[in-house]
Amino acid sequence: MSSTDEPTTTYEQAREELADVVRRLEAGGLTLEESLGLWERGEELAKLCQHWLDRARERLAAAAPADQPE
Numbered sequence: 818m819s820s821t822d823e824p825t826t827t828y829e830q831a832r833e834e835l836a837d838v839v840r841r842l843e844a845g846g847l848t849l850e851e852s853l854g855l856w857e858r859g860e861e862l863a864k865l866c867q868h869w870l871d872r873a874r875e876r877l878a879a880a881a882p883a884d885q886p887e
Contacts (some may be wrong), residue, residue: 828869835862 824831838859842852 824865824868826865828866831862831865831869835859835866838862 826834838855841847842855842859847855
């Protein structure tokens with residue numbers, strides 16, 4: 818994802834899928850390949866969530882009034 822592209826997955830969707838990935842990994846019973854695939858997907862989802870959180874921080878910072886000297 819480039820810095821100008823917006824993901825099509827929302828923060829909430831990514832967070833929910835990430836929680837599901839974690840549940841599946843914690844439950845065990847997966848092959849090594851399945852576990853690695855889930856781990857990789859979890860990393861992608863974590864980055865996506867971080868993207869949305871960073872964007873929210875940027876928007877809040879832009880909306881906040883500048884500190885005014887007294």
